Amino acid sequence: MSKRFFRKNLTKKSENKIYVERKKTTLALNESSISTISLLSDFEKEKILNARIEKYPTSDFITPFLTSLKEYCKVNSEQQILIANGIDELLYFLFIAINEKNAKCIVNVPTYPDYKNYGESVGLSFIEIPLIENFDSNVEYNIDIKRLVKKGKRKDVKAIIFTNPNNPTGTLFPLADIIYVMQKLKDKLIIIDEAYIEFCLDKTMIPLLNEFENLVILRTFSKGFLSPGLRLGYLVSNEHITSQLKKVFPVFPVSQISIEIGKLLLQNKDEISKVRQQIIDNRQDIYEKLREYREKGYISKVYKSNTNFLLFSFKAEERMKECYDFLLKNEVSVRNVSSKYLKNSLRVTATNDKETAIFLNTINEFFNGHNNE
Known part of the structure; x- marks a missing residue:
């Protein structure tokens, strides 16, 4: 009933x-089998214990963390970054922001199944485009670029999602292929999930943010920073996109403890x-x-x-x-x-x-x- x-x-x-x-x-x-907290000094652990959980995480607390992320990502402004409780929550907010009647997203499969799960939760539907197996090359799975671009031109398609490196195949797609898609589909949001990018950091697409206004990059502390239990993720794009997304983000996006640990992990990145x-x-x-x-x-x-x-x-x-x-x-x-x-x-x-x-x-x-x- x-x-x-x-x-x-x-x-x-x-x-x-x-x-x-x-x-x-x-x-x-x-997951990591190594205790991330054990990598911190006693002084740094004390900072976590003294996190100001009696206070809301207002901009006074969030901005220093955003500054650390800005420097780590080598972007121009803190305003280009939004934080949330992991990439999963970032996806929810993105899907809420782009959803309208009959709206669709494109995903390359096989890939992370929760794109579809979370998108359908807010009413989106999905077009799945199978990757092309090619075990004779250095890239064992290739994007079906021709089919993707053709489908991407549909009026009801709002976004295309790439997981790079891909989960569950581990594939790193050629940068040139994704750039080609962005050039051909300039009126579609291109979402790059870089959850695993710290394992091949020189392949990040963040430097391309100045060239493509339709590019959104998702990052997390779960994989490369060994902290999935922290549930801390962030989105990087241009200020025009982040200013629109802020309209669907909560005022207090993450906890004081998450902010404090996030800063300490960045300080201990080496x-x-x-x-x-x-x-x-x-x-x-x-x-x-x-x-x-x-x-x-x-x-x-x-x-x-x-x-x-x-x-x-x-x-x-x-x-x-x-x-x-x-x-x-x-x-x-x-x-x-x-x-x-x-x-x-x-x-x-x-x-x-x-x-x-x-x-x-x-x-x-x-x-x-x-x-x-």
Whole structure:
């Protein structure tokens, strides 16, 4: 009976949720296994304890953090940056701002599924354009530029979303391809989700903000700054776009504690960068081992990655499930990311040396006991 209180297309929608079985070694959510707070000095930890939670986070508190972000991103003004509780919340506000009757967004699939989940929550609909597989090149997935531009010219399309690097494939799309789309679709908002950009920071599109007025970039402290539990994200664009988006953003967008920790993480960016390099090194170790399994025929594909995770696929769904269940049984949790556009695929997070060794030993045990059965 409660359905009568809500719009019809919402009552038909499924709940936004995620289920991951946490084990002793959880490598399913692209989290860090390293305590970020432990990287801070005692003096810095004291600052967190003294965060002014008895006060609203007014501009007096927010502006110093925005200044730190401005300097980190190398943009001209604090007014180009908006903060929120993670990229997920930024997406909600963006979708609210662009939504109107019959409005649509374009996504390249496979990609982060919650674009569609969150967009549909506010009444948007989506056009999905499959990426083109190309394992003979350095980029294993390419954007279908011709089809994307054609669809993007539709009057009901308001925005095109690129995840770069892409989740769950780990692909870094060629900059020239995205630039071409922006040039051809100047009246459409181009949203670049750079959640994983710290793992390939020289590929950010922030320097292009001065050239393209339709460009919006989303960033987070969850991946490259190892802090998904902080729920802190930010949007970077030109002041014309941010001034319009402020109309749908809350007055107090994040907590005092988030602001304080965010400032401290930026101050410790060099130390955090060293940890990221360890993750990249472990990612490479996992990739090399998975490539050996591919050459032996145990798996069908392993994808190059520019993130903190790796994607690998099996020829048969049953085989993939056997591997997934074996890992779970041995207290290792990875993510089953199989979908209409990505068959029989698992995703594993690269973390520290210990967890990398546990994963490699466990999956090696699986293949040694189950090879070519």
